[in-house]
Amino acid sequence: DTGVSQDPRHKITKRGQNVTFRCDPISEHNRLYWYRQTLGQGPEFLTYFQNEAQLEKSRLLSDRFSAERPKGSFSTLEIQRTEQGDSAMYLCASSNPGQLIHEQYFGPGTRLTVT
Amino acid sequence: AQSVTQLGSHVSVSEGALVLLRCNYSSSVPPYLFWYVQYPNQGLQLLLKYTSAATLVKGINGFEAEFKKSETSFHLTKPSAHMSDAAEYFCAVSVYNQGGKLIFGQGTELSVKP
Numbered sequence: 001d002t003g004v005s006q007d008p009r010h011k012i013t014k015r016g017q018n019v020t021f022r023c024d025p026i027s028e029h030n031r032l033y034w035y036r037q038t039l040g041q042g043p044e045f046l047t048y049f050q051n052e053a054q055l056e057k058s059r060l061l062s063d064r065f066s067a068e069r070p071k072g073s074f075s076t077l078e079i080q081r082t083e084q085g086d087s088a089m090y091l092c093a094s095s096n097p098g099q100l101i102h103e104q105y106f107g108p109g110t111r112l113t114v115t
Numbered sequence: 116a117q118s119v120t121q122l123g124s125h126v127s128v129s130e131g132a133l134v135l136l137r138c139n140y141s142s143s144v145p146p147y148l149f150w151y152v153q154y155p156n157q158g159l160q161l162l163l164k165y166t167s168a169a170t171l172v173k174g175i176n177g178f179e180a181e182f183k184k185s186e187t188s189f190h191l192t193k194p195s196a197h198m199s200d201a202a203e204y205f206c207a208v209s210v211y212n213q214g215g216k217l218i219f220g221q222g223t224e225l226s227v228k229p
Contacts, residue, residue: 004158033216040124042205042219043159056214091158095215102147102215106158 002026004107006092012113013082020078021110025094032075033104034067036060037089049075050097082114117142117208121220129228134178134193136223138206141187146208148189149217150180153203162204165189176200201227 005024013019025032030051035043046065047057051072061067064082069075079086089111093104122137140146148165163174170182180191189206203224207217 031215035217040222042119042207042222043217045216045218048214048216050214056216093159093217097215102209103149103161103164104215104217105161106151108158109156111156 004092004094004105006090006107006110008110009108010111010113012115015084015114016081018078018080019082019112020076021090021112022074022076023092023107024074025092026096026105027073029094029096029105030072031095031097031102032069033093033095034075034077035091035093037091037109038087043091046077079112082112084114087112087114117146117210117213117218119206119208119218119220121204121206121223123223124221125224125226127226127228128196130198131195134191134196134200134225136191136204136206136225138180138189138191138220139187140189140206140208142208142210144210144212146210148180148182149207149209150174150178150189150191151205151207151219153205153222155202159205162191196225196227198227198229201225 007022033048034046037043049069064080089109091109092107095104118141120139150162151159165182173179206220
């Protein structure tokens, strides 16, 4: 069990550029979640997948955001035409719904800075 | 809708003193409750979880929390603070029939003075 991994750990980009983040969940976990955390705040839910199906998207996920999990394993989160307000830590978590409690395991996060 | 309120954005204690971090939740159905800890520039680590089996829940690093339905609270405690406990702590709630997504409080930063 290597845990949840995210890549890159840090990303600095200029406003208007596109960025893509990757998350690799724990191998036997078929649920994958994305959260966004701004400075001094708790994480906010963005979206989640069960296998390859995206089952829920938050209102926070504007049209510039898209997430995929094509083979039910790793997931990508893309932000198009980045804005300074997108600067945040993007956290990925995975869980095994075979367990009664949806205990989520988090990755180290990707910190995005938009200049 | 579910929500979490953490009372006190900053808590400072002396090493060896009692740690008490407060969390109140709102949920129309029986909730699942969690406490996570976050060290600087890192992800979240699960400290403990309430699964409805027992109201007093013990977690890692000597932390525990008590679920009080009448007070809608799930406060986190540790009898004796250690310098390594300095971190950000988040209380979170999830509901079984909502995909397991977590709703977090705003967090409490714990400082430990020598």
